[in-house]
Amino acid sequence: MSSITPADVEVGAKGDGGAPRQPGRVSLGGLSLNLRSSGIYIAFALIVVLFTVLTDGAMLQPQNISNIIVQNSYVLILAIGMILVIIAGHIDLSVGSVVAVTGALSAVLMVNMGLPWPLALLITLVAGALIGAWQGYWIAYFGIPAFIVTLAGMLLFRALTLTVLGNQGIGPFPDQVRTLANGFTNGYFGNIGLGPLGGADLFSLLIGLIAIAGMAVTQWRTREARRGYGQSVEPMAVFVLKLVAGAALILFLVVQLARFKNLPWVLVLLAVLVLAYSMMANRTVFGRQIYAIGGNLQAAVMSGVKVKSVVFWIFVNMGVLSAIAGVIFAGRLNQAGPTAGNSFELDAIAAAFIGGAAVQGGVGKVVGAITGGLIMAVINNGMSLIGSPSERVMLVKGIVLLAAVAFDVWTKRRGGAAR
Amino acid sequence: MTEHILRMSGITKTFPGVKALQDVNLTVRRGEIHAICGENGAGKSTLMKVLSGVYPFGDYEGEITFEGQKCEFGGIRDSEHAGIVIIHQELALSPQLSIAENIFLGNERARRGWIDWNRTNYEAGALMKRVGLRENPTTMIADLGVGKQQLVEIAKALAKEVKLLILDEPTAALNDDDSAHLLDLLRGLRDEGITCVIISHKLNEVIAIADSVTIIRDGRTIESLDMAADHVTEDRIISGMVGRALDNRFPPHESKIGTEALRVEDWTVYSPSQPGRKVVDGADLMLRRGEIVGLAGLMGAGRTELAMSLFGRTYGVHISGKVFKDGKPIEIRNVQDAIRHGIAYATEDRKRYGLNLIEDIKRNISAAGLHGLSRRGWVNENEEYRVAEEFHRSMNIKAPSVNSVVGKLSGGNQQKVVLSKWILTEPDVLILDEPTRGIDVGAKYEIYTIINRLADQGKAVLVISSELPELLGLCDRIYTLSEGRITGEVPRREATQESLMHLMTKGQE
Numbered sequence: 062m063s064s065i066t067p068a069d070v071e072v073g074a075k076g077d078g079g080a081p082r083q084p085g086r087v088s089l090g091g092l093s094l095n096l097r098s099s100g101i102y103i104a105f106a107l108i109v110v111l112f113t114v115l116t117d118g119a120m121l122q123p124q125n126i127s128n129i130i131v132q133n134s135y136v137l138i139l140a141i142g143m144i145l146v147i148i149a150g151h152i153d154l155s156v157g158s159v160v161a162v163t164g165a166l167s168a169v170l171m172v173n174m175g176l177p178w179p180l181a182l183l184i185t186l187v188a189g190a191l192i193g194a195w196q197g198y199w200i201a202y203f204g205i206p207a208f209i210v211t212l213a214g215m216l217l218f219r220a221l222t223l224t225v226l227g228n229q230g231i232g233p234f235p236d237q238v239r240t241l242a243n244g245f246t247n248g249y250f251g252n253i254g255l256g257p258l259g260g261a262d263l264f265s266l267l268i269g270l271i272a273i274a275g276m277a278v279t280q281w282r283t284r285e286a287r288r289g290y291g292q293s294v295e296p297m298a299v300f301v302l303k304l305v306a307g308a309a310l311i312l313f314l315v316v317q318l319a320r321f322k323n324l325p326w327v328l329v330l331l332a333v334l335v336l337a338y339s340m341m342a343n344r345t346v347f348g349r350q351i352y353a354i355g356g357n358l359q360a361a362v363m364s365g366v367k368v369k370s371v372v373f374w375i376f377v378n379m380g381v382l383s384a385i386a387g388v389i390f391a392g393r394l395n396q397a398g399p400t401a402g403n404s405f406e407l408d409a410i411a412a413a414f415i416g417g418a419a420v421q422g423g424v425g426k427v428v429g430a431i432t433g434g435l436i437m438a439v440i441n442n443g444m445s446l447i448g449s450p451s452e453r454v455m456l457v458k459g460i461v462l463l464a465a466v467a468f469d470v471w472t473k474r475r476g477g478a479a480r
Numbered sequence: 481m482t483e484h485i486l487r488m489s490g491i492t493k494t495f496p497g498v499k500a501l502q503d504v505n506l507t508v509r510r511g512e513i514h515a516i517c518g519e520n521g522a523g524k525s526t527l528m529k530v531l532s533g534v535y536p537f538g539d540y541e542g543e544i545t546f547e548g549q550k551c552e553f554g555g556i557r558d559s560e561h562a563g564i565v566i567i568h569q570e571l572a573l574s575p576q577l578s579i580a581e582n583i584f585l586g587n588e589r590a591r592r593g594w595i596d597w598n599r600t601n602y603e604a605g606a607l608m609k610r611v612g613l614r615e616n617p618t619t620m621i622a623d624l625g626v627g628k629q630q631l632v633e634i635a636k637a638l639a640k641e642v643k644l645l646i647l648d649e650p651t652a653a654l655n656d657d658d659s660a661h662l663l664d665l666l667r668g669l670r671d672e673g674i675t676c677v678i679i680s681h682k683l684n685e686v687i688a689i690a691d692s693v694t695i696i697r698d699g700r701t702i703e704s705l706d707m708a709a710d711h712v713t714e715d716r717i718i719s720g721m722v723g724r725a726l727d728n729r730f731p732p733h734e735s736k737i738g739t740e741a742l743r744v745e746d747w748t749v750y751s752p753s754q755p756g757r758k759v760v761d762g763a764d765l766m767l768r769r770g771e772i773v774g775l776a777g778l779m780g781a782g783r784t785e786l787a788m789s790l791f792g793r794t795y796g797v798h799i800s801g802k803v804f805k806d807g808k809p810i811e812i813r814n815v816q817d818a819i820r821h822g823i824a825y826a827t828e829d830r831k832r833y834g835l836n837l838i839e840d841i842k843r844n845i846s847a848a849g850l851h852g853l854s855r856r857g858w859v860n861e862n863e864e865y866r867v868a869e870e871f872h873r874s875m876n877i878k879a880p881s882v883n884s885v886v887g888k889l890s891g892g893n894q895q896k897v898v899l900s901k902w903i904l905t906e907p908d909v910l911i912l913d914e915p916t917r918g919i920d921v922g923a924k925y926e927i928y929t930i931i932n933r934l935a936d937q938g939k940a941v942l943v944i945s946s947e948l949p950e951l952l953g954l955c956d957r958i959y960t961l962s963e964g965r966i967t968g969e970v971p972r973r974e975a976t977q978e979s980l981m982h983l984m985t986k987g988q989e
Binding site for chain 2: 204251286289290291292293343344345346347349350352353356357359360361363364365366367419422425
């Protein structure tokens with residue numbers, strides 16, 4: 062608050078009673094929209110539409126949708142952990158190397174030592190947690206900036222991977238692991254005809270319908286509970302509209318996937334993770350404390366938040382998610398390789414920032430990070446479909462990242478949130 | 481000795497909504513030491529910022545004449561060019577650079593952009609000799625104590641060929657030996673013809689060193705006195721500093737005082753940045769339920785440090801002493817312990833320590849009491865909303881809804897959010913540090929009402945304030961703190977601004 066602009070004075074003069082200005086808020090026929098928080102979803106929709114047009118619809122073909130999900134699942138899983146790290150005001154540059162080392166470990170356990178795969182998976186996840194604990198200790202309790210600790214970790218765990226693997230990969234993985242990474246749910250109830258769309262897997266469709274019903278019921282109950290507490294809720298029309306739009310989206314996705322090869326297992330895993338982590342971030346004490354730490358570290362300390370322990374566990378969590386991503390990536394390639402996970406950390410960080418995380422911390426959503434990751438996935442996929450060379454894909458991704466953060470900074474400045 | 485080196489006349493400086501300075505006059509004679517005295521917030525620092533160009537010409541009204549020239553400083557560089565150097569209370573040295581580098585920072589001894597190290601170190605050595613600093617010019621600042629750092633600042637000013645040296649609370653952070661040395665040095669500089677303006681709370685020092693004094697109160701010049709001609713005493717200065725009438729700015733309140741809630745014995749805290757310096761020295765305090773107790777002390781007396789060290793050791797090192805809650809000894813190792821034992825601390829710096837400015841009202845209110853709103857780690861968001869809405873109403877927080885972002889509220893409403901946050905933790909003891917700082921008069925009244933209500937609910941309230949009228953209007957009993965020591969405990973009936981100010985400025989024997 063060092064500089065006082067005429068605008069500040071004006072607001073002060075109006076007194077406190079008036080509604081604060083809402084930057085980047087547009088009103089469309091009674092439906093007001095906060096550009097800063099929902100801009101990312103609009104951008105995603107526009108990008109999907111753009112590439113659907115450019116590729117003559119190939120973008121939304123059943124097989125392509127399935128590919129986008131399976132090919133990017135590990136980055137999306139990393140993005141979930143990364144957004145929490147970034148909300149807390151830290152960063153993790155080591156996740157790519159952790160993906161590699163945990164993938165290598167799982168290969169050694171499953172392939173070389175022949176351990177049963179569930180046990181090997183469990184050991185790998187514990188190893189991921191220990192790696193996270195190692196980094197979390199230096200960051201939270203020793204007080205070294207996360208940038209440095211995880212930069213060191215990036216080198217350390219890559220070195221460890223190379224030590225374990227040498228110059229070659231280890232494979233092949235057990236079938237169950239490959240199925241988890243690359244495979245699809247079984248068609249337990251056989252196929253059902255969908256008229257002109259052809260045959261589709263009934264089980265997948267049922268899962269989709271259950272998901273829609275679950276969404277509708279929880280949304281309704283939340284709304285009713287809020288009304289019960291006398292909170293203002295959105296008008297019924299808007300509520301129904303949002304619900305229908307969400308249902309249509311899920312239905313479209315599920316029908317397309319059911320027409321191809323049923324639901325990818327990683328999609329199921331991803332859905333569970335997104336749900337669980339979204340609820341954790343918003344509704345648990347731990348989640349709230351992450352936002353409090355990122356929003357104002359000093360105030361969090363003075364409010365009794367155990368800052369060190371929270372930061373420590375965020376990094377443990379990042380380690381576990383990296384291990385999951387490591388196993389899935391290795392399983393998909395059917396081999397744990399020495400270069401696995403190269404530059405995954407950059408994709409995960411970019412996903413978080415495109416998805417609306419603030420550079421200073423304190424802001425961000427799990428769903429936003431997933432959307433950010435999907436935006437990059439769609440750009441990757443769409444541009445390769447139209448035959449763009451990889452350097453141009455990289456160029457576009459760089460511009461999108463810069464534009465997304467510039468937009469965030471711009472809306473904040475317009476909001477006059479001088480800090 | 482009658483020639484004037486500086487004349488500031490009719491200086492008025494307004495911040496949005498506040499008149500910080502109103503028609504202030506200051507005249508300083510060449511070659512004297514001129515003291516400026518006033519309570520915290522009286523406008524002393526603002527006046528010096530006007531003089532040194534921190535607030536550039538055009539940002540204030542009035543006229544500054546320095547060495548017979550009318551001055552229109554656009555920034556610090558201009559005023560330094562004219563020969564006015566200000567040394568702030570927080571020293572502005574670069575800790576990882578050497579003494580010599582700091583002395584010539586921004587004023588480098590260089591030839592065509594290349595630093596002449598021999599000349600730098602040689603000239604630094606000469607300046608250090610002048611201020612009596614026996615160190616190697618290449619020693620790093622971080623390796624010096626505060627006293628010596630202060631000398632480096634003065635050497636730095638001398639390097640700029642200073643004519644008027646302004647020192648803001650130069651001895652506040654110094655021990656007695658360093659203070660005495662500094663005062664001697666200032667006398668020496670005066671004899672060399674350098675004029676000094678010194679802002680100080682330590683009236684014994686003012687009496688000892690100053691040739692004349694200007695007293696500022698509520699942004700106005702009260703009087704300018706010549707120490708010798710007017711036979712100025714500490715009492716004389718104090719009555720000038722506080723001579724303001726009490727009006728009915730306080731809601732009437734009769735406390736129902738109950739049993740002892742918190743007792744602190746022999747509380748000693750060392751500074752984390754200056755090893756060996758006691759910031760709080762053997763303090764004893766006692767708070768009773770339903771009682772509002774004041775803690776008065778000037779800037780740097782250790783008020784906030786005392787409060788924060790009590791509140792989960794958030795300040796200080798080597799903290800020793802005993803704390804009793806309801807007569808039972810307790811151990812407070814961190815903020816969680818403090819909250820569990822029913823102690824709350826509302827900070828003086830809301831924006832830095834009190835609020836998450838990018839978050840909304842309800843999440844700020846629930847920040848410290850979240851465990852009470854949750855079961856097995858899950859927050860009941862509807863309950864959170866209901867509680868926040870309750871505070872929104874009962875505290876009269878002026879905002880469209882509890883979903884409004886806290887950073888956009890006015891100071892008074894932000895303070896109400898901070899108070900709500902702590903009330904939600906259901907404390908027995910509330911420590912309120914400068915609860916009305918930066919708040920307009922109307923909102924102050926509301927805050928006072930809230931404080932009275934808290935006392936009526938049987939909570940013990942400790943109010944730390946720089947404003948003596950506030951303490952006199954609000955508190956049942958007032959402790960005074962000076963240089964880390966409790967120097968007095970006065971019931972409201974017996975307290976006057978003068979008696980408190982005497983205790984607050986009582987030096988160490």
